[in-house]
Amino acid sequence: xxxxxxxxxASTADRATTGPQAPGFGVSGDELLRKWSRGIAxxxxxxxxxxxxxxxxxxxxxxxxxxxxxxxxxxxxxxxxTGALGFLVGFGAITYWLRWALGMPTEPEDHADHGAASWRDxxxxxxxxxxxxxxxxxxxxxxxxxxGFLAMLIRAELAQPGxxxxxxxxxxxxxxxxxxxxxxxxxxxxxxxxxxxxxxxxLGAPDMAFPRxxxxxxxxxxxxxxxxxxxxxxxxGAFDAGWTGYAPLSTxxxxxxxxxNIGVQFAGFSSILAALNFLVTIVTMRAPGMTFWRMPLLVWxxxxxxxxxxxxxxxxxxxxxxxxxxxMLHTNFFNFAAGGDVVSYxxxxxxxxxxxxxxxxxxxxxxxxxxxxxHSRKPIFGYRLMALSLLAIIVLSYSVWAHxxxxxxxxxxxxxxxxxTSVLIAIxxxxxxxxxxxxxxxxxxxxxxxxxxxxLGFISSFILGGISGVMxxxxxxxxxxxxTYFIVAHIHFVLFAGSVFTIFAGIYYWFPKITGRMYDExxxxxxxxxxxxxxxxxxxxxxxxxxxxxxxRVVDYATQFGEWNLLISAFGFLLxxxxxxxxxxxxxxxxxxxxANSNPWRAKTxxxxxxxxxxxxxxxxxxxxxxxxxxxxIPGARHALMNESEKAxxxxxxxxxxxxxxxxxxx
Numbered sequence: 107x108x109x110x111x112x113x114x115x116a117s118t119a120d121r122a123t124t125g126p127q128a129p130g131f132g133v134s135g136d137e138l139l140r141k142w143s144r145g146i147a148x149x150x151x152x153x154x155x156x157x158x159x160x161x162x163x164x165x166x167x168x169x170x171x172x173x174x175x176x177x178x179x180x181x182x183x184x185x186x187x188t189g190a191l192g193f194l195v196g197f198g199a200i201t202y203w204l205r206w207a208l209g210m211p212t213e214p215e216d217h218a219d220h221g222a223a224s225w226r227d228x229x230x231x232x233x234x235x236x237x238x239x240x241x242x243x244x245x246x247x248x249x250x251x252x253x254g255f256l257a258m259l260i261r262a263e264l265a266q267p268g269x270x271x272x273x274x275x276x277x278x279x280x281x282x283x284x285x286x287x288x289x290x291x292x293x294x295x296x297x298x299x300x301x302x303x304x305x306x307x308x309l310g311a312p313d314m315a316f317p318r319x320x321x322x323x324x325x326x327x328x329x330x331x332x333x334x335x336x337x338x339x340x341x342x343g344a345f346d347a348g349w350t351g352y353a354p355l356s357t358x359x360x361x362x363x364x365x366x367n368i369g370v371q372f373a374g375f376s377s378i379l380a381a382l383n384f385l386v387t388i389v390t391m392r393a394p395g396m397t398f399w400r401m402p403l404l405v406w407x408x409x410x411x412x413x414x415x416x417x418x419x420x421x422x423x424x425x426x427x428x429x430x431x432x433x434m435l436h437t438n439f440f441n442f443a444a445g446g447d448v449v450s451y452x453x454x455x456x457x458x459x460x461x462x463x464x465x466x467x468x469x470x471x472x473x474x475x476x477x478x479x480x481h482s483r484k485p486i487f488g489y490r491l492m493a494l495s496l497l498a499i500i501v502l503s504y505s506v507w508a509h510x511x512x513x514x515x516x517x518x519x520x521x522x523x524x525x526x527t528s529v530l531i532a533i534x535x536x537x538x539x540x541x542x543x544x545x546x547x548x549x550x551x552x553x554x555x556x557x558x559x560x561x562l563g564f565i566s567s568f569i570l571g572g573i574s575g576v577m578x579x580x581x582x583x584x585x586x587x588x589x590t591y592f593i594v595a596h597i598h599f600v601l602f603a604g605s606v607f608t609i610f611a612g613i614y615y616w617f618p619k620i621t622g623r624m625y626d627e628x629x630x631x632x633x634x635x636x637x638x639x640x641x642x643x644x645x646x647x648x649x650x651x652x653x654x655x656x657x658x659r660v661v662d663y664a665t666q667f668g669e670w671n672l673l674i675s676a677f678g679f680l681l682x683x684x685x686x687x688x689x690x691x692x693x694x695x696x697x698x699x700x701x702a703n704s705n706p707w708r709a710k711t712x713x714x715x716x717x718x719x720x721x722x723x724x725x726x727x728x729x730x731x732x733x734x735x736x737x738x739x740i741p742g743a744r745h746a747l748m749n750e751s752e753k754a755x756x757x758x759x760x761x762x763x764x765x766x767x768x769x770x771x772x773x
Contacts, residue, residue, distance in 0.1 A: 132223030133230050141230055145197030152192015156185035176342050176360040177433040183364045186336070190329045190372065198231050199325045202318055215317065221722040231325065233317035235306050236720065240620065241324050242299025243613070246292045249331055251685070253287035256280050258682050265675035267665045277661040278346035279362070283334065285349035286366065289466070290373040291331050293605050297469035298323070298380045300612045301408050303620060305384065307713035307720060308402050310393025310729040310746060315386040323379035330372035337362035337369075348659065350459070353440035353451040357432040367430040374423045377465075381415035384408050393712070393746065395731035400745075402711050402735040403492055407472025410496040414461045414468070414503065421458040425451060452514055456507035464503050466601060468496060470608025471538055474561050477611050478542050480709045481558035482549030485736040488541045495534035502531040512584045521581050528579035535572060539565065555707070556630030560611035563638050567607060571599030574649065589659070592652025598645045610637070610688070617692070618706050622718045623699030629691040633684055640681025647674050710745045711735045 133141075160181045164171055173180060194200050205212050220234045221227070228241055259280050263271045272280065302320065306313055314320045337344040342360025345351070351370075356363050388409050392401070401409075429451070431437040438444035440451050479486050486492060505527040512521055542565055552558055574596040578584045587593060610633075617625050647670050652658075656667045663671070705714040712729055713720070729746040737743035 133219065133226045135226065138226045138230055141197060145193045148196020149189045149193035152195070153185040153189030155192070156188030157181055159188075160184050174341075177358060177364075179341075179361045179364070180434055182340065182361065183368070183430075183434060186333060186365065187368055190333065190368075193329065194322075194325065197325070199322050220313075220317075231321050233313070233321050234722075235302050235314045235317070235320060236620075238320050238324050239299050239301075239303025242295055242302055242327070243620075245324075245328055245331075246296040246299060247689075249287050249291035250296075251689070252335070253284050253292060254682055254685060256284035256287070258679065260284060261675040261678035263661060264663070264671050266672060267663055267668050269661055272661070274661045275343060275346065278659075279338070279344035281659065282346050282348050282366075283338070283344055286334060286345075286369075287331070288601070289349055289462075290370065291327065291334070293466045293601060293609070294377060294462070295327050295373075295380075296609055297411070297466075298377070300473070300609070300616065301384065301404070301469060302380070304616055304713050305405060305408060306387065306391070307716065307724055308405055308711055309387065309391055310396060310712050310725065310731065311387060311391040312724050312728075314383050315391055316383050319379050320383050323376045323383065326372045326376035326379070330369045330376065333365050333369035333372065337365035340365065350455060351426070351429065352455075353429055353432070354442070354448055356429050357440055364430060364433060367426045367433075370426045371423055374419045377415050378419050381412035381419075385412040385416065388412075393729045393731050395746075397731075399490065399493075400731050400734055401493075402472075403475035403486060403489070403496075404469070404472030406493040406496055407468050407470075407475075410500050411465055411468045413500055414465050418458045418461040418465070418504075421454055422462075425454040425458075428454075449511070449515055452511050453508070453516075456510045457504070460507040460510065461503040463600065464499050466605050467608075468499065470564070470605050470612075471496065473608045473612040473615070474542065474564055476709075476711070477557045477561040477615050478545050479736045479738070480615075480707050481552040481555050481561070482546050483552075483738045484545050484549040485734070485738055486541065487544030487547075488537070489734070489736065491537055492541050495537040498534040499531065502527060502534070506531055506579075509579055509584070512581055513588045525579055525581050529576060532572060532576055539569065539572075554627060555614070556625075556627055556634055557611045557614035559631065559634045560607050560614065563634065564604065564607035564611065567599060567603030567638075567641065570646075571596060571604055574599065587652055589657055590652035591648040591656045591658050594658045595645045595648035595652060598648075599641075603641050603645070607637075610634075613692070615707070616713075617695070618702035619713060619718050619720070621696045621699070622702055623695055623697075624702045624706065625695040625699055626691050629687055633687045633691065636680060636684035636687065640677050640684055643677030644674055644681055710737060710743075712746050712748075715746065715748050 161171055164173070164180075195204065202212055215233065219227075219230075219232060222232065222234065222237045222240075227237060228244075232238065232241075259271065260277075263269070263277060269277075302314070334345075340361045342362060344362040345356075345359065345366035347356040347359050347363060347366075351363070351366060356366075388401075388405060428437075428439040432439055432441065432446075438446040440446045440448050442448050475486055475492065506524060508516055508520055508524040509528040512524075553562075574592070578587060578593070578596060614625065614630060617623070651667050651670050654667075656663055702718045704717050706718075707714065712731075715729070716725065725748070727749045729748050731746045733743055733745050735745050737745065
């Protein structure tokens, strides 16, 4: 099945025009202008249609034409949704499916626009997984700096007791937008960007299984970001119920909360479409010889993540629609006075959002495995157990959601089993820690590599975040520190010192492959050390003030915490400044960095066996996998043969062993 799908995709690629010199390759300036003009016109027409639809329906229903209660404004909310869909239609992002749905002839994909000939190709609907990967990465880092700016506002306000910069309502909107942007527009989708670029290359595939769906999954993301940020411009200000959007706080919040409800839908559908694509690509488009036990751990990690995304994300989409219906249509899902169940919101939300914690870290586990193996020149210790532990997390992640609700009024008998499963899920994570340490043991560790520094920084920092997670899994401790800065410290050690460190490790590791340039290692090390010091200086003290009782989500606090908060803010600004070093290094190196060879790290996996950047269709010939991906130190070992004339001297493949035994080889 894998071979058939791969050959079919390769055959399609071969029929297409190839190379930058091919007629029609690349988007011209006039064509780009036309596409964006159609997209903007589609947004205007779609918004106008939504506005007229609302006004017309209210008129024929003898309702006031304009409803301007803070939970209303249907003449604003509906056009936001229809305008975004109109942009996708005008821009050509869903043209193929619209023509199919209307019974019109569909246009076959001839791959004429596949790849990028200039910067203009990154601003259009492009089906090349490499272009889409770069679009994801650049866009999500744009939102990363917006979210970071909001974090700096938060720390400036909290540097001293009292209100210095913003009032309480604005503060609520700022910290809500900060968390929402960092989670839905950076951490989750940036992993999709990195994986989008490298996963087909790792598998030996010419592209993703569904290129059009892949492109659509990206273009949903900036729409979500625009909707989130637009909430600051509407009456009543931006959404202010936190990234969790708890009901009934969110059902009675101002108009901006509806923008949150809609934005989450676009971000969620983006994740689902990307995960479907990854899953089908992994299952059906592996190169010949690429058995599951020969897949790199990043592929295993993304297989696990995709299963989580597909199964869990519909829950947050559903619960946000329920909130939107309560706000706009006066349903009573979460209105206790009308028979609604308030606590049910938390059950549905955390049934997604605790698996989402692993969606935000499991791809990072795969990245760290690639980096550590390469830069310690050793095979991954316990490779199969590492892969199985990733799958174990999938199962266990659905059994721990209610540990977020120990003080929410849930059934008291449910606390103990949730506490036990919450502690149990630390076991597969602990397996990874010991596996990485086992890989490092007696390895030839390359500390001059920035990606390796971030990998090591991740291990030490993530251990602390994991330990605090085990602490708050215990009911008595959780009751004591709930809604304090101890929780803020824990989530930031898991997501920043955890997920973001792995993201930086991955960006530095694959930067030469993506850009064809080498970055400045000296600036990389400056970025790492400032980030590490800033992270620990910012978030470690939060544990202490949290245990002493400082509440989170407050604009003002008791004067006894003033000195600690001043210290935290100082380190926070250091952490923010460190990211400017990263930005400068990436931008300048992308343009002026030394040329990178195909394999500067001497890695074994397939993506490092092609040029940097890779060819337009990835491979001249489909590779044939003959061994594992991490066989460092084994004379003559090869992971894959890149053309038919190559042989792997001194290495006996699984297929050869099976043939000698008279047995069929497994694919």
